Amino acid sequence: MNAPLRTDATWRALVLGLPWLWLLLLGLAPLGLAVAISFGTASEGAPPYDPPLAWSADGLRVAPSLESYALVVGDDLYVVAFFNSLRVAGLATLLCLAIGYPMALAIARAPAPRRPLLLLFVMLPFWTSFLVRVYAWTTLLRPTGIINTALLAAGAIDAPLELFASEPAMLIGIVYSYLPFMVLPLALSIERVDPDVLAAAADLGARPRTVLLRILVPLTWPGIVAGSALVFVPAAGEFVIPDLLGPSDTPMIGRILWNEFFANRDWPAASMIAVLLLVVLVLPVAAIQRAAARAERGVR
Amino acid sequence: MTAGPVLRVATLGKSFGGIAAVDGVGFEVEAGEIFALLGPSGCGKTTLLRLIAGLEVPDSGTIAIDGEDMTGVPAWRRPVNTVFQSYALFPHMTVAQNIAFGLRQDGLARAEIGRRVDEMVALVQLGGLERRRPDQLSGGQRQRVALARSLAKRPKLLLLDEPLAALDRKLREQTRGELVRIQAHTGTAFILVTHDQEEALALARRVAVMRAGRIEQLGPPRAVYDRPASRYVADFIGRVNLLEGTLVDAGAPAAVRCGALDIVLRARDGGGAAAGAAVWLAVRPEHVALDPHGAGENRMSGTVVASSFLGESVLVDVAVGGGATIRALVPARHAVPAPGGAVALGFAAAAVSVLTR
Amino acid sequence: MTRGERFVLPAALGAGYFFLYLPLAIVIVYSFNESRLVTVWSGLSARWYGELLANDRILDAAGLSLGVGLCAATLATVLGTLAGVAMARFGRFRARFLFAVLLAAPLVMPEVVTGLTLLLMFVTLEQVVGWPDGRGFATLVLAHASFGLSYVAVIVQARMAMLDPALEEAAADLGAPPARVFRAVTLPLLLPAAAAGWLLAFTLSLDDLVIASFTSGPGATTLPMYVFASVRLGVSPQVNALGTVLVGFAATLGLVAWAIWRRTAR
Numbered sequence: 001m002n003a004p005l006r007t008d009a010t011w012r013a014l015v016l017g018l019p020w021l022w023l024l025l026l027g028l029a030p031l032g033l034a035v036a037i038s039f040g041t042a043s044e045g046a047p048p049y050d051p052p053l054a055w056s057a058d059g060l061r062v063a064p065s066l067e068s069y070a071l072v073v074g075d076d077l078y079v080v081a082f083f084n085s086l087r088v089a090g091l092a093t094l095l096c097l098a099i100g101y102p103m104a105l106a107i108a109r110a111p112a113p114r115r116p117l118l119l120l121f122v123m124l125p126f127w128t129s130f131l132v133r134v135y136a137w138t139t140l141l142r143p144t145g146i147i148n149t150a151l152l153a154a155g156a157i158d159a160p161l162e163l164f165a166s167e168p169a170m171l172i173g174i175v176y177s178y179l180p181f182m183v184l185p186l187a188l189s190i191e192r193v194d195p196d197v198l199a200a201a202a203d204l205g206a207r208p209r210t211v212l213l214r215i216l217v218p219l220t221w222p223g224i225v226a227g228s229a230l231v232f233v234p235a236a237g238e239f240v241i242p243d244l245l246g247p248s249d250t251p252m253i254g255r256i257l258w259n260e261f262f263a264n265r266d267w268p269a270a271s272m273i274a275v276l277l278l279v280v281l282v283l284p285v286a287a288i289q290r291a292a293a294r295a296e297r298g299v300r
Numbered sequence: 301m302t303a304g305p306v307l308r309v310a311t312l313g314k315s316f317g318g319i320a321a322v323d324g325v326g327f328e329v330e331a332g333e334i335f336a337l338l339g340p341s342g343c344g345k346t347t348l349l350r351l352i353a354g355l356e357v358p359d360s361g362t363i364a365i366d367g368e369d370m371t372g373v374p375a376w377r378r379p380v381n382t383v384f385q386s387y388a389l390f391p392h393m394t395v396a397q398n399i400a401f402g403l404r405q406d407g408l409a410r411a412e413i414g415r416r417v418d419e420m421v422a423l424v425q426l427g428g429l430e431r432r433r434p435d436q437l438s439g440g441q442r443q444r445v446a447l448a449r450s451l452a453k454r455p456k457l458l459l460l461d462e463p464l465a466a467l468d469r470k471l472r473e474q475t476r477g478e479l480v481r482i483q484a485h486t487g488t489a490f491i492l493v494t495h496d497q498e499e500a501l502a503l504a505r506r507v508a509v510m511r512a513g514r515i516e517q518l519g520p521p522r523a524v525y526d527r528p529a530s531r532y533v534a535d536f537i538g539r540v541n542l543l544e545g546t547l548v549d550a551g552a553p554a555a556v557r558c559g560a561l562d563i564v565l566r567a568r569d570g571g572g573a574a575a576g577a578a579v580w581l582a583v584r585p586e587h588v589a590l591d592p593h594g595a596g597e598n599r600m601s602g603t604v605v606a607s608s609f610l611g612e613s614v615l616v617d618v619a620v621g622g623g624a625t626i627r628a629l630v631p632a633r634h635a636v637p638a639p640g641g642a643v644a645l646g647f648a649a650a651a652v653s654v655l656t657r
Numbered sequence: 658m659t660r661g662e663r664f665v666l667p668a669a670l671g672a673g674y675f676f677l678y679l680p681l682a683i684v685i686v687y688s689f690n691e692s693r694l695v696t697v698w699s700g701l702s703a704r705w706y707g708e709l710l711a712n713d714r715i716l717d718a719a720g721l722s723l724g725v726g727l728c729a730a731t732l733a734t735v736l737g738t739l740a741g742v743a744m745a746r747f748g749r750f751r752a753r754f755l756f757a758v759l760l761a762a763p764l765v766m767p768e769v770v771t772g773l774t775l776l777l778m779f780v781t782l783e784q785v786v787g788w789p790d791g792r793g794f795a796t797l798v799l800a801h802a803s804f805g806l807s808y809v810a811v812i813v814q815a816r817m818a819m820l821d822p823a824l825e826e827a828a829a830d831l832g833a834p835p836a837r838v839f840r841a842v843t844l845p846l847l848l849p850a851a852a853a854g855w856l857l858a859f860t861l862s863l864d865d866l867v868i869a870s871f872t873s874g875p876g877a878t879t880l881p882m883y884v885f886a887s888v889r890l891g892v893s894p895q896v897n898a899l900g901t902v903l904v905g906f907a908a909t910l911g912l913v914a915w916a917i918w919r920r921t922a923r
Contacts, residue, residue: 194386194388196384196385196386196388197388197389197390197391199350199353199355199375199382199384199388200382200384200388200389200390200449201390201401202354202355202374202375202376203353203354203355203375203376203378203380203381203382203450204376204381204401204402204405204449204450204453205376205377205402205405205406205453206376206401206405207376207405208376210405214401215390218392219390219391219392
């Protein structure tokens with residue numbers, strides 16, 4: 001930890017005050033609201049819900065409703081969608097790890113002057129339009145898309161393959177979109193490993209596979225956890241990719257939330273899903289990441 | 301068991317981006333000896349070490365260990381082990397796990413591994429610290445873990461890359477003694493890479509002085525110090541006075557006309573040069589005596605320019621005319637004239653080497 | 658160095674790059690296709706780019722997106738820089754962990770959650786204090802600044818970590834009060850990071866679909882919302898052209914940010 005800047009209280013209050021205000025108002029409060037409204041009931045009004053807690057002519061009305069949570073119990077659609085999302089996000093994370101780790105290793109072990117450029121080429125797609133990148137896969141995978149057209153023309157197939165609107169298509173889209181988020185933390189954490197430590201393992205008789213599994217992977221664990229979190233959590237709540245590339249008969253939780261809000265105008269239900277997403281995904285992942293960061297500090 | 305050298309390196313070459321780091325190096329290391337590779341940073345000594353360890357692939361030449369060609373063999377299959385300059389301890393493993401790592405790769409039985417780890421811990425005197433992690437150890441303790449880890453596999457040859465560089469002065473001298481003790485106990489041949497001439501002279505049975513990827517001189521410390529093969533070696537190891545001149549008599553003792561001083565100085569021998577050749581004279585400051593103790597075949601007088609007190613001795617710079625300065629290292633118990641004072645100095649012909657390069 | 662490091666890894670990296678760039682290359686190539694049919698190549702043409710310029714809805718959406726992006730990125734940069742400085746230099750201030758969590762949350766939170774919760778906040782604020790009045794430009798700016806500031810803070814914090822705190826201490830030692838230390842020493846050294854952060858926040862704002870969909874109101878359609886609606890209808894050469902423009906624009910901003918960052922990171 002750096003030595004604290006010599007500073008007086010006013011200055012600190014000024015620098016901290018504005019971000020604090022913002023984060024509380026547009027970071028913390030909205031989450032609290034979502035929790036509150038998830039206990040409300042849908043109505044025809046504007047906004048289309050009755051809050052669980054309100055002032056009215058006859059004083060404070062407290063009427064928390066479990067209506068939206070009852071949905072989860074009454075209809076297994078939500079549970080199925082949750083599990084689908086977790087499964088697909090988990091698979092996508094593993095695929096990103098499998099593709100990203102060798103890439104990150106290649107970048108981190110390249111000559112130092114070349115590394116920034118190699119990293120740039122990984123990060124550049126992340127800068128370019130997400131939507132266009134997902135769209136690009138629809139042009140490839142559609143029944144009349146480039147892959148099918150080419151295969152038909154070559155006579156390799158008689159009828160178009162059903163690539164589009166399928167789970168593999170959705171997986172490709174997620175892996176494609178989130179791969180840079182995996183490679184970056186991995187490359188940074190591999191770069192920090194002393195090359196002599198790997199050399200020492202080889203020197204002591206460890207085969208390349210042993211060096212990878214017993215030395216490199218444990219030492220880059222924080223990077224693996226960070227990269228996985230950056231892929232898994234957003235992927236599990238992903239809406240655009242399942243919507244454009246995914247199968248229509250596999251419910252995904254991000255799409256359900258979107259539909260509850262936009263199609264059904266059921267804000268409490270949408271809030272309930274958001275709260276569940278937070279509890280199921282964000283909190284455990286944040287805890288794991290904190291533990292990994294602690295462990296890393298312990299190692300140093 | 302073969303009777304030949306433990307290591308034989310021949311015409312070894314390695315370059316990085318067109319620059320030769322190791323350039324046609326060849327030498328042998330005998331079983332059980334301490335061999336030092338000495339040179340400034342960037343002279344290729346660490347690259348040479350990594351080539352022997354198998355951590356770099358040579359462009360040319362061969363490496364044989366115990367008579368067996370190792371040139372194409374990867375590091376993990378070579379019967380040599382390395383102590384890295386940074387020690388390169390595995391930060392996520394305890395001391396015991398670090399030491400056991402190499403033994404596990406050999407697939408030894410659990411009990412045997414435990415026994416060997418205990419033996420190593422005792423050898424390097426780390427008892428009680430087996431369960432600590434590297435970040436909970438001092439620099440000296442880490443160094444000993446690195447040593448134990450490499451020696452646990454009982455290699456024929458141990459490579460040590462600047463093993464003492466990360467330690468402070470006091471600890472360094474102490475650890476030097478430890479290294480000698482451990483080496484004698486295990487009988488493993490050590491190759492020591494260092495930029496510290498004192499370390500090389502004190503530890504090694506033989507020293508190879510390296511320069512720009514080549515071995516400039518190889519021999520026992522005493523011979524390298526007393527009879528340097530070149531100005532580079534003379535200058536790199538210890539302090540030296542270098543005087544330019546022309547060889548007039550190549551006999552023993554030899555005679556050299558020293559241009560700047562316009563006098564003829566006597567040297568041990570002609571250093572292999574023929575009369576008339578341009579040569580350099582090298583004489584160590586501790587062989588230069590000051591008046592009234594001035595003695596030896598070569599005598600001259602001058603003015604004291606500066607003197608620095610070094611504790612047990614005093615280093616005196618004497619201007620002897622013609623823009624030349626000769627340094628003398630005299631015992632501190634002797635009186636030294638103050639700067640500006642006139643002084644006579646002398647040195648024996650036997651202390652003067654003639655260098656041709 | 659093992660064989661794996663010399664041959665297998667570069668091959669894996671090359672394959673990875675191929676995977677990352679091939680689909681984009683296809684969109685770009687086909688945007689210059691003459692044919693109305695996306696998969697049939699019938700000759701080189703820039704006609705779809707001409708049609709973009711003639712499409713008022715696209716131009717309106719682009720105008721809105723640029724306006725929102727400029728405002729949101731600027732707001733995000735100011736707040737994110739302050740937050741990054743605080744994280745890097747203020748040691749263990751009160752509730753630092755909560756601050757860090759709230760700051761990092763938008764980086765990992767599913768976009769649907771961020772979008773929905775922000776919308777609920779805007780609606781509630783409107784009920785309680787009467788502002789923001791409806792949803793549109795202002796709510797889009799607030800929402801985009803909210804996640805943009807997290808990215809700016811990460812970049813600024815990383816830059817601060819590279820700076821020697823002794824620089825600021827030296828300025829203080831020479832008699833500069835904290836505010837002047839910040840203005841005369843910290844800020845100039847942070848400027849490249851802040852600039853890179855601004856570019857990133859701007860790009861992310863231009864690119865965002867999900868959060869904008871939640872926090873925008875009727876009549877305020879951003880460019881990604883327009884693109885999404887068209888893509889849902891199917892593949893069209895006009896979308897290829899629009900996509901190419903977006904990718905080219907964002908990639909240029911990315912390269913500029915990278916160049917700024919590189920020049921100072923040494």
